[in-house]
Amino acid sequence: MSVNRRQFLAHTALASAALALQHGAAMADALTRPYRRIEDVWRKKWTWDRVAHGTHGTNCAGTCAFNVYIRNGVVWREEQQAEYERSGTPDVPDYGPRGCNKGLRHARYMYGKQRVLYPMKRVGKRGEGKWQRISWDQATREIAEKFIDVAVKHGPDSITLGSGTQLAVKMASYSALARFSNITGVTVPEFYSGVGDLPTGFYMTTGLTYLGDTMAAVYKSKCVLVWMANPAVTRIPDAHFFWEAKYNGTEVVTISPEFTPTAMHSSKWLNIKPGTDTALAMAMVHTIIEEKLYDAAYIREQTDLPFLVREDNGEFLRAEDLNLVDMLAVRENVFYLWDQKTRRMVQAPGTGAAEAPVGRRRRKFETIALGDIEPALEGRWTVQTRTGKVTVTTVFALLKKRAADHSPENMSAETGLNPNAMRTVAREFAKAGKQAMIYAGFSACKWLHGDILQRAMVLLCALTGATGHEGGGVQMANGPKSRGITSFAFAGVGAASRIVASTLWDYDHGKMKQLNEKIYGKKLADEFDSHYQHSLKEDWFPQYGKNGWKMGIFAGENGANWRASGNRWRTEAFEKLEMIVALVPDAGITMHHADIVLPIAHHYERADIMLQSRHPYVQVLDRAVKPLGEAVDDFEALRRVSAAISAIAREKGTAAIKDDVDGRTFRRDLKRTLELYTMDGAIKDSRDIVQFIINATPGIPKMSFAELAAKGIVRVDESRGSTVWNSDESPFHADIAESVHEKRPYETLTGRQQFYIDHEWFLKFDEALPVYHPPLKQKGYPLQMTMGHARHGIHSMWRDDSFLVSLQRGEPDIYVNPDDAAARNVRDGDLIEVFNDGGSFICMAHLSAGIMPGTLYMYHGWDPTMFRGRQNFAAVIPTAGLVKPTSVAGDYGHLGYRVLAYAPNQTYRDFTCNFKLHSRGKVTAAKVRIA
Ligand code: SF4
Numbered sequence: 001m002s003v004n005r006r007q008f009l010a011h012t013a014l015a016s017a018a019l020a021l022q023h024g025a026a027m028a029d030a031l032t033r034p035y036r037r038i039e040d041v042w043r044k045k046w047t048w049d050r051v052a053h054g055t056h057g058t059n060c061a062g063t064c065a066f067n068v069y070i071r072n073g074v075v076w077r078e079e080q081q082a083e084y085e086r087s088g089t090p091d092v093p094d095y096g097p098r099g100c101n102k103g104l105r106h107a108r109y110m111y112g113k114q115r116v117l118y119p120m121k122r123v124g125k126r127g128e129g130k131w132q133r134i135s136w137d138q139a140t141r142e143i144a145e146k147f148i149d150v151a152v153k154h155g156p157d158s159i160t161l162g163s164g165t166q167l168a169v170k171m172a173s174y175s176a177l178a179r180f181s182n183i184t185g186v187t188v189p190e191f192y193s194g195v196g197d198l199p200t201g202f203y204m205t206t207g208l209t210y211l212g213d214t215m216a217a218v219y220k221s222k223c224v225l226v227w228m229a230n231p232a233v234t235r236i237p238d239a240h241f242f243w244e245a246k247y248n249g250t251e252v253v254t255i256s257p258e259f260t261p262t263a264m265h266s267s268k269w270l271n272i273k274p275g276t277d278t279a280l281a282m283a284m285v286h287t288i289i290e291e292k293l294y295d296a297a298y299i300r301e302q303t304d305l306p307f308l309v310r311e312d313n314g315e316f317l318r319a320e321d322l323n324l325v326d327m328l329a330v331r332e333n334v335f336y337l338w339d340q341k342t343r344r345m346v347q348a349p350g351t352g353a354a355e356a357p358v359g360r361r362r363r364k365f366e367t368i369a370l371g372d373i374e375p376a377l378e379g380r381w382t383v384q385t386r387t388g389k390v391t392v393t394t395v396f397a398l399l400k401k402r403a404a405d406h407s408p409e410n411m412s413a414e415t416g417l418n419p420n421a422m423r424t425v426a427r428e429f430a431k432a433g434k435q436a437m438i439y440a441g442f443s444a445c446k447w448l449h450g451d452i453l454q455r456a457m458v459l460l461c462a463l464t465g466a467t468g469h470e471g472g473g474v475q476m477a478n479g480p481k482s483r484g485i486t487s488f489a490f491a492g493v494g495a496a497s498r499i500v501a502s503t504l505w506d507y508d509h510g511k512m513k514q515l516n517e518k519i520y521g522k523k524l525a526d527e528f529d530s531h532y533q534h535s536l537k538e539d540w541f542p543q544y545g546k547n548g549w550k551m552g553i554f555a556g557e558n559g560a561n562w563r564a565s566g567n568r569w570r571t572e573a574f575e576k577l578e579m580i581v582a583l584v585p586d587a588g589i590t591m592h593h594a595d596i597v598l599p600i601a602h603h604y605e606r607a608d609i610m611l612q613s614r615h616p617y618v619q620v621l622d623r624a625v626k627p628l629g630e631a632v633d634d635f636e637a638l639r640r641v642s643a644a645i646s647a648i649a650r651e652k653g654t655a656a657i658k659d660d661v662d663g664r665t666f667r668r669d670l671k672r673t674l675e676l677y678t679m680d681g682a683i684k685d686s687r688d689i690v691q692f693i694i695n696a697t698p699g700i701p702k703m704s705f706a707e708l709a710a711k712g713i714v715r716v717d718e719s720r721g722s723t724v725w726n727s728d729e730s731p732f733h734a735d736i737a738e739s740v741h742e743k744r745p746y747e748t749l750t751g752r753q754q755f756y757i758d759h760e761w762f763l764k765f766d767e768a769l770p771v772y773h774p775p776l777k778q779k780g781y782p783l784q785m786t787m788g789h790a791r792h793g794i795h796s797m798w799r800d801d802s803f804l805v806s807l808q809r810g811e812p813d814i815y816v817n818p819d820d821a822a823a824r825n826v827r828d829g830d831l832i833e834v835f836n837d838g839g840s841f842i843c844m845a846h847l848s849a850g851i852m853p854g855t856l857y858m859y860h861g862w863d864p865t866m867f868r869g870r871q872n873f874a875a876v877i878p879t880a881g882l883v884k885p886t887s888v889a890g891d892y893g894h895l896g897y898r899v900l901a902y903a904p905n906q907t908y909r910d911f912t913c914n915f916k917l918h919s920r921g922k923v924t925a926a927k928v929r930i931a
Pocket of ligand 1: 055056060061062063064098099100101102103104236237
């Protein structure tokens with residue numbers, strides 16, 4: 001379509017008028033005044049008043065440096081800040097410039113009609129969309145009234161402050177939220193396990209959550225398995241490292257049921273059936289052991305594979321088994337090896353610390369170095385215990401037996417893979433040795449037994465001796481040391497916060513046991529529930545909000561979009577709240593159902609910093625422009641709420657609340673909320689928090705916020721000369737490197753990479769060693785549905801951007817294999833209803849031969865408001881009540897609730913469904929307005 005000059009000016013005038021309606025006359029004036037003629041658009045296009053540095057503070061993990069161009073107080077455009085220095089590591093490609101389609105669209109999106117500009121109060125029914133604009137004063141007073149009422153009557157833990165990924169990755173914003181929750185005692189259902197991203201299997205094995213180096217480490221690998229990940233779509237600024245590595249001789253193998261854009265560019269693609277990945281991992285373990293391709297020296301020292309296990313009860317041989325003194329002293333953390341040299345049983349070095357190794361403190365002054373000991377990997381021996389003679393063997397011997405059950409031939413039907421293909425990849429991986437890498441996506445966490453897959457992944461990297469070496473090991477994500485954030489949250493008041501896994505919170509407050517009964521039957525529902533109740537009774541896991549969930553404050557998250565079993569969660573938990581408050585920059589389903597909405601600043605309208613381990617830079621968000629309308633940043637929003645709470649508590653003379661948190665009693669004097677939140681007025685805005693974090697976080701060069709803002713990006717300490725995080729001085733976790741190179745014990749019960757867990761629940765469910773459990777299937781529903789992060793959005797952000805939507809199908813679509821479609825009389829572009837016993841939703845069928853028959857694939861994040869009946873994919877995810885027993889175990893060294901480390905993940909992948917034709921599609925091309 002051609003557009004003449006007159007039409008162009010008419011369109012420009014219309015667009016400006018629309019902006020004026022949305023954001024007020026001042027902004028429209030700024031946009032229209034310089035453009036009297038079409039030529040002016042081009043003449044002025046490359047002029048600006050000012051350039052600020054920024055990025056997009058969402059959880060894309062890109063943290064790309066951008067220049068933000070401002071004219072007349074409006075962000076006109078953005079551009080990549082191509083000023084990254086050379087990587088600093090010989091022969092490794094550089095980290096920058098960085099960017100993606102979403103980031104380059106943000107200057108338009110932030111002025112889109114989805115923006116929330118003013119505090120609003122619901123005047124119609126929830127979700128009806130009838131609002132009244134109110135003042136900040138009225139909004140915060142109404143919130144504070146309810147807050148005080150609930151806190152006094154039911155306890156502050158009956159109020160939740162939900163922190164989403166939009167907020168949590170911005171360090172100052174998250175610190176503000178953490179301080180507010182710590183002061184007030186509200187419960188924070190954490191999103192890490194809530195969205196099914198918590199790598200519990202890695203934690204069970206290594207005592208660490210954060211396994212990951214920079215993306216440049218990929219270039220150093222010799223064989224990288226891209227497993228349950230799709231970096232060509234989800235890591236756009238970094239995907240080049242995979243393709244450059246190929247030119248460096250690296251074998252890039254993608255393991256995925258779908259022919260993804262990543263699979264397309266890989267050296268090999270294993271098109272595995274969904275949910276059978278552990279079968280493949282164990283088949284590879286079998287091949288490596290059977291063909292003796294493992295690194296014996298590494299596994300003898302770094303793992304529990306040579307530890308002795310009693311054959312009579314399947315438990316480790318411990319000191320307390322051997323004599324009464326050790327039993328009375330509860331020496332349950334002393335373990336044994338069989339020394340081949342002396343032919344004697346010896347204590348494993350680094351076990352039996354004076355303090356119980358509960359994972360809370362690294363055993364800095366011990367070593368796992370073997371010295372003269374040469375532990376046997378296989379054998380059977382008889383040892384004298386205090387109750388008689390017992391036969392013992394090694395974990396390795398048990399593993400060998402377990403792996404034999406998972407031979408490639410045995411696992412071929414399960415995985416749909418040819419045994420030779422599995423063996424070939426296993427050999428290539430083993431041949432890569434210390435440079436064997438698994439680039440693991442977060443999807444593994446979203447399967448019920450994803451923890452076992454992760455244990456198997458670490459096992460593969462241990463067998464090749466790769467973990468802890470540059471270019472090797474499991475790469476998922478490292479995280480910044482939280483010292484700055486926790487110091488800020490607790491300064492002057494101590495730690496008094498409540499953080500709970502969202503999965504457990506939802507189970508308690510969403511009647512999820514009933515859901516389990518409906519979907520999986522009473523037997524499973526009772527079994528899962530009894531273990532969870534046992535865990536609570538033993539105090540292995542905390543339970544907050546026993547008086548009910550009364551008030552929900554949702555900050556930086558769109559919970560009603562993504563919660564599993566979404567419709568049930570909304571009706572059973574969310575809608576029953578007495579007050580819902582949403583702090584959001586953009587409209588979405590959570591905001592639509594809120595009672596009070598507070599407008600929040602967008603990425604270019606706030607001051608903050610971000611640290612993401614994929615590259616070695618700290619990145620600033622310098623406030624480029626004032627927030628639109630009456631929006632403020634998260635710190636300021638909570639400051640205004642704090643001020644209102646203090647004022648009303650004083651007016652009412654509210655007495656301090658006696659509050660018991662995990663056995664400790666605190667006095668919550670709500671009258672002091674503001675003074676505590678702002679540290680007696682010392683913290684005036686987000687820049688002050690950023691400065692606090694810079695000063696308190698190791699590895700961030702010490703400078704002022706202004707200096708950082710002037711540069712945009714600053715290289716972090718200890719990041720030159722290596723692509724891995726291997727220094728205690730860096731801002732990221734380097735514990736793995738310490739254990740591998742300095743021989744410090746791991747933070748596990750055994751002080752090793754621990755592949756054998758002899759907790760009674762793990763033994764009961766046959767999970768003491770990694771084992772393959774088939775994916776869950778609902779009877780009568782033949783299609784396994786999976787999802788993945790999208791190219792054109794990050795979670796729900798940008799999913800509704802008109803231009804980005806126009807690059808897709810114009811509305812939510814789901815990928816369907818043509819044979820499955822034909823069997824249901826469905827054609828490309830038709831609307832289909834996807835359904836199971838959990839619920840249903842309607843979307844467009846997108847036929848693709850890249851999708852395996854018997855499966856459905858959907859890029860996630862679409863908001864329910866974009867679907868008919870406001871039901872999105874979450875409606876058919878029936879898994880919200882699946883609290884896996886082995887994820888709530890405790891009283892076992894490092895196992896027991898640990899925030900952001902060990903907790904049940906929400907399960908999002910493990911289900912089946914079906915679909916049928918809803919209606920014939922009228923068009924198959926995009927049918928949206930292009931902004
Ligand atoms: S959205 Fe994320 S990946 Fe894209 S440009 Fe912005 S920071 Fe980079």
